[in-house]
Amino acid sequence: MQTFGGLTVKDVAREAGVSPATVSRVLNGSARVSPDKVERVREVIERLGYKANPFSKSLLTEDLKTVGVLVPNLRDDFYGVIVNAIERRLLEHGVHMMCSLGHEDALVEEDAVQTFRSRSLNAYILLADLISDEAILELVKDNIPVVLIHRYLPELQHMCVNISNEHGGFIATQHLIELGHTRIAHITGPLNRHHTLGRYTGYMKALQQAGLPVDPALVQSVPGPQWEILQGERMTQRLLSRTRFTALFAYNDWLAIGAMRAVRAAGLRIPEDISIVSFDNRFFTEVTDPPLTGVDFPRETLGVLAADRVIALMNGQDVQMLPDLKPELVVRGSTAAVKKG
Numbered sequence: 284m285q286t287f288g289g290l291t292v293k294d295v296a297r298e299a300g301v302s303p304a305t306v307s308r309v310l311n312g313s314a315r316v317s318p319d320k321v322e323r324v325r326e327v328i329e330r331l332g333y334k335a336n337p338f339s340k341s342l343l344t345e346d347l348k349t350v351g352v353l354v355p356n357l358r359d360d361f362y363g364v365i366v367n368a369i370e371r372r373l374l375e376h377g378v379h380m381m382c383s384l385g386h387e388d389a390l391v392e393e394d395a396v397q398t399f400r401s402r403s404l405n406a407y408i409l410l411a412d413l414i415s416d417e418a419i420l421e422l423v424k425d426n427i428p429v430v431l432i433h434r435y436l437p438e439l440q441h442m443c444v445n446i447s448n449e450h451g452g453f454i455a456t457q458h459l460i461e462l463g464h465t466r467i468a469h470i471t472g473p474l475n476r477h478h479t480l481g482r483y484t485g486y487m488k489a490l491q492q493a494g495l496p497v498d499p500a501l502v503q504s505v506p507g508p509q510w511e512i513l514q515g516e517r518m519t520q521r522l523l524s525r526t527r528f529t530a531l532f533a534y535n536d537w538l539a540i541g542a543m544r545a546v547r548a549a550g551l552r553i554p555e556d557i558s559i560v561s562f563d564n565r566f567f568t569e570v571t572d573p574p575l576t577g578v579d580f581p582r583e584t585l586g587v588l589a590a591d592r593v594i595a596l597m598n599g600q601d602v603q604m605l606p607d608l609k610p611e612l613v614v615r616g617s618t619a620a621v622k623k624g
Contacts, residue, residue, distance in 0.1 A: 301325040338439050345380075349379045350406045350593055351399035355387050362410065363584065365432065368586025369408060376594050378405075389413035396422060404553050407417045408432065412476060428596030431467045435477045440604045442596070443591045445609040448478045451578040454486025454612045455532050455560045458576070460493045463621035464530035464558060468501045471534045472510050479534060482562060486532055500526045510534060515541020523549050529621050530558040533557065536565045539575055543617075554619035566611055573616030581608050 296303045308316045309324040319510035352369055354362040362506075370380045381404065385392035392414040392525050392612040399407055406428040409419065416436055423429050423439065431443045459467050472479035475493055485500075490497055503518040515538030522528065523545065531546075546557050548553055553573060561568060561577035583589035585608065595602050 295324065295327050295331065298331070298513075299323045301377065311518060322334075330338050347379070348405045348597065349381055349402075350408060350441075350590075350597075352380055352382045352408045352410075353385055353392060353395050353399075353406045354382065354410045355385045355412065357384060361563060361580070364582040365410065365586040365589075367589045368583040370580070370620065372445045372590035372593070373585050378597075380595065385411050385591050386412065387413065389415070391418065393418050394483060399583055400425065400588075406430070409434070428593055430593045430596070431451045432585060432589050441611065442592070443607055445477075445607045446581060446585065447609050448481025449485040449488070449582075451562060451610040452482035452532070453489045453564060454485075454553070454610075455482075455562065455578050456486045456489035458612055458614070458618065459530040459560060460489060460495070461465075462530075462618060465495055465621075466498075466501065466526075466528040466530070466595075467495075468503070468519075468522050468528040468531040469525075469533075470503050470505065470515060470522075470531065470538050472505050472507045474504065475556055476507075482534055488544050501528055504532070512544070514543040515539060516545045517541070519545035529555070530560070530618070532562075534562060536561045536563045537574065538569055539577070540571065541569065554617055555622065558618040558621075560618060569615070571617070576618040577613055577617045578610045578624055579613050580610060584608060 290548060292503060293303050299306065299320075301324060305316055305320055306324055309321050346509070352366060357363050357366070362605055373380050380403070381399070383395040383398065384393060392411045396407070396414065396418065400422070404427070407422065408430045410432040412434070419429065419431070419436065420438060429439065429442055431439060433445060435443050435445060437439045456467060467486075467490070469483065471483045474483055475478050487497060501522070503522055505514045505518060515533060517544040518538070519531065522531070529544055533542050539559055542559055543553055545558070546553055551557055559575065561575045562580070564577045564579040568577055588605065592602060592605070
């Protein structure tokens with residue numbers, strides 16, 4: 284049931300003496316409503332203060348703008364925080380949001396984009412890993428604003444909103460080096476992606492800056508696209524069976540949880556024997572045992588920036604390339620100084 288300012292369509296229908304369906308038709312600008320009923324409904328809407336809500340105002344003036352938002356999933360708070368931030372910001376400007384899930388499948392992502400196009404939306408915000416660059420560039424040919432989150436295309440650099448994954452990977456690895464660790468493993472994702480490559484590059488730069496050797500045996504790459512607990516566990520088991528290390532930097536929180544499980548299964552302690560650093564800082568990292576040290580992904584800020592950028596583009600404003608946000612490290616109990624001897 285649609286609600287506006289605490290009221291429902293039924294409330295308006297009752298006050299105007301019409302059906303809820305008639306109220307919806309008036310709100311949607313349908314021509315299938317007689318002029319006298321339109322006038323009655325609009326009079327009630329005015330009297331009950333619907334115009335105080337910018338979203339309902341846009342409905343009433345038949346100037347509803349809608350932005351299609353594509354995200355991989357809503358299984359946990361990571362993408363949910365971004366989507367909530369986008370929607371809140373859009374509604375402040377009287378803009379509606381239509382959200383679709385890509386389910387970590389390239390064909391599903393491309394189908395979602397085609398569905399957006401068929402609905403003649405006003406703009407798109409894409410947080411999509413698997414859809415091809417070519418499909419995105421084809422979308423831009425419609426002359427409809429497109430904003431990319433957590434992805435970089437040189438041709439659309441002024442439409443990209445990102446964090447510095449390289450900086451995040453650097454400070455994560457640097458933290459371990461400062462604790463005295465010299466054998467630092469890394470579980471990463473496919474290195475043909477902007478964000479995974481960035482975190483790996485930051486890891487490498489921190490090692491090189493500290494004068495530490497780069498050992499390929501310390502790096503395990505998860506094939507993706509779902510980089511989850513079981514894969515983190517398997518990659519860590521493989522590392523433990525092949526080489527020696529006292530610290531591990533995981534691409535994301537799920538892989539870090541899997542790494543913790545594998546370390547414990549091997550009879551080792553965290554952080555006494557192996558320190559673990561994660562990336563993303565989801566809500567549950569505060570309550571793991573021990574709580575995870577990790578790089579905080581500024582999800583809400585990213586969502587607000589993406590919404591602001593798409594609104595600016597919709598309004599025909601000239602925009603410049605945004606600098607990448609620099610994430611910060613949150614130190615908790617999963618890291619400690621390397622054991623002596």
